[in-house]
Amino acid sequence: MAIEQLPSSDTPPVPRIPTGLRRVEDARRHHGAFTQTYLDAMWLGDPLADAFVADFPALGHGRAMRQLRQACREGIEAVTDAPESLRALFRQLDDVPDWLDIAAIERDTEHTTRYNLQSGIVLGAASLVSGYANSAASRPLELTGRYIENAGARTIEVGSWLAAVSRPGGLDRHGEGFELTVRVRIIHALVRASLQTDDRWDSAAWGVPICQAYLAYTLVEFTLIPLRAMRQIGAPYLPHEERAAYARWRYLGHLLGIDATLLPRDAEEQEALEHIYLLTRPEVDDYCRELVASINREFLVPEIEGVLPGLLRGQAPRVVQALERLFLGDEIADELRIPRTRLTRVIAVLGPLLVLVNRFRDRFPTSRARRAAKGEAYGEEQEARLRRDWGVQHDLVDASPSGGRPHPARGDVG
Template sequence: MVTEQLPTAVPTSLRRVDEAHRRFGAFTDTYLAAMWAGDPLADAFVADFPDVGHGRAMRMLRQACREGIDAVADAPASLRALFAALDDVPAWLDAERIYRDSQYTSRYSRASGIVLGAASLVSGYANSAASRPLELTGRYVENAGARTIEVGSWLLAVNQPGGLDRFSDGFELTLRVRVIHALVRADLARRPDWDGAAWGVPICQAYLAYTLVEFTLIPLRAMRRIGAPYLPHEEDAAYARWRYLGHLLGIDEALLPRDAAEQERLEEIYLLTRPVVDDYCRALVASINRDFLVPEIEGVLPRRLARRAPQVVHALERLFLGDEIADDLAIPHTRLTGVIARTGPLLSAVNHRRDLRATSLPGRTRRGKAYEVEQEQRLRRDWNVQHDLVDASPSGGRPHPARGD
């Protein structure tokens, strides 16, 4: 896999590669090699779809998740190989500690929902190569709300107590995300409009690994900036959780970050070498802002301030992303950025003192969990979304490789 090869070429869309070599040394070669690596186990399973049948193959995957691979009659060797790796649980996983140390994190569920959109998802749009699969499959600009709900539903499942367990909903959803990636990768690799010389392999290991930064380092940092900081042991549990989720998603061990320091290194080389932002990246941001984040902020603000929702969204994005990326993405400047930046540390101090009162945590967490359920139900109702992931979304409109259209 990544550790067994050195790059023979550098994707032409990357920038500042020489500087990356100076700053990161041998890790730069690992990162560049990952531009040409997919997911051998999941890709091999998807290669069997034409013989097995798309629908039957996905049913086999679900059955293996729910009952074990031995319950799947006539399972292809590729699926058996995938689950042999999955059922070999890494010695470093301590799921019980993760569950124990993150049992109260839902107390900040209102803030974390905003951070998911304005920090985690938007941060990925500053890379025109990494976001290209969304463009070519038409999955975001056409329906920002649906895809955001899909991501949120997956995150809700994997963050539940037991959400990492072998036969949990979180495990199954994660494996389906992995196979969806492989289906998209196979489809794009065959298309003449996929420029491999410029972008590398579709949904390559390098950009797949960066998704862990999007769902761990970036949101943890953003939560601190808006005054909803987690406790140190909760942050450690988040990194441990996403290390295992990265393993389930097929990220090579050479790139799989173990802790905050390794995620920070991955973020730095990703941002340094990222391709230039293009108009599609800006369209993605405009879409999620217009169709999802602004309406959500309008619902949080007092009615008399609802008209300021676009400025609040722009202020949060500039705070989370920094001015360089925000300028690239054409996110407008607003004086509210400074207001929120100054307010965040004060709120952090207040909330940290509250968090140190252990007796306050269970009640706040119960209210947060109730909000999570209500929020998902409301979003599904408002956006008329009943499915969990795109492979189960209704047919019609633009075809998608995950559905076998």
């Protein structure tokens, strides 16, 4: 399915390159025509999801979301009064790509829960923080107040979604992970619609809110970056597990509405996408730094304190800073004003040694299975504890309690 820019009769043509981007010519030299594909995608949203959201005023927010959930759980034909926009969305969602093999993905990731402790740390310190080094990509969080308001709640929401799409059966057509991913897609569209009528959104500088280019980079944040970070701290997945991770996120990208021209199939294509993103990303601003300070202060430091021995708990801030510098590199860490620490070098030296230890342990299927069972139990206990400590009972923001700052996904904006 080709994605086309939504027509607008009263809006002047937008420039080909958002003014906030940098080093575009460097990107062209490295990546040729794909760079233009990426730049064009800065002006593209998600026409199918955006069309459904455009029907929300007529349907009513609550009714529209109930229709969406019913279509996920029972199929679009069960929604007798579904608008054509929702039917068109589910024609795409129900059109299973011929390259998808869920059975192979689940078989090859059977024992990945053995690293649940490490992957939870990497989610915050690598995956989420990497996205905060882009002032345009993080701007929707600023304008909706979603992260500074409650860093812990949003991190739990993301972690719960990732757990759901990784469980056996999670990506089946009526699985929990499938529904959550479709809801994430509609949340993006609701935020996009809200920001496009917000005077604070500078489209000439930033392109379309939650544009195709940055949606595609989401796959890098949750595949290439964490797989690399896990190796850096000595918790490497096996080659077949990594291949399955790229396959899983290719399908998730399809469900999220990422156009095939941008949807990376493997590590090489994700590396190219990451390189363009890093070259052209707008400069870090104070809000980016506030985001990092918030997730560190409110979430990562307390979590690291919980896994360190008693006498070392006071070192948790330094451990978080060391991990972020290791994962992000000095250039981005300096822009985000993450303090330098010698502990980064210590972790960088220990990582390869732990890789050798864990590679040896992974040679034995019984070891992988035993550790995976322990990791799965840890993950369940950790989620229950986090939800209890942070008072979070919902899954995604569209189901979060009202109160505090309004959010377009809840239908309490405007």
